[in-house]
Amino acid sequence: MADFDNPYAEESPFARAHFDCMECGGKLWEYAIQGQMVCEDCRSVFASQDVFDAQIEAH
Ligand SMILES: [Zn+2]
Numbered sequence: 001m002a003d004f005d006n007p008y009a010e011e012s013p014f015a016r017a018h019f020d021c022m023e024c025g026g027k028l029w030e031y032a033i034q035g036q037m038v039c040e041d042c043r044s045v046f047a048s049q050d051v052f053d054a055q056i057e058a059h
Helices: 048-058
Strands: 014-020 027-031 036-039 045-047
Touching: 014 048, 036 048, 045 048
Parallel strands: none
Antiparallel strands: 014 027, 027 036, 036 045
8 A cells, every 4th residue: 555645644734834924933834724824933823815925025
């Protein structure tokens, strides 16, 4: 049987997003169900769309 390495394992609802926190620069984790991102350092919560918009403006 093939053994798949699933990065979105069942035990974690969070997927690590490739974005930095707008408050402290920490790593954001995307909560896929609710379209929100949570900072692993300061626990700030952002709407994913706001993060996308901010990243676009920054580059
Ligand atoms: Zn933060």
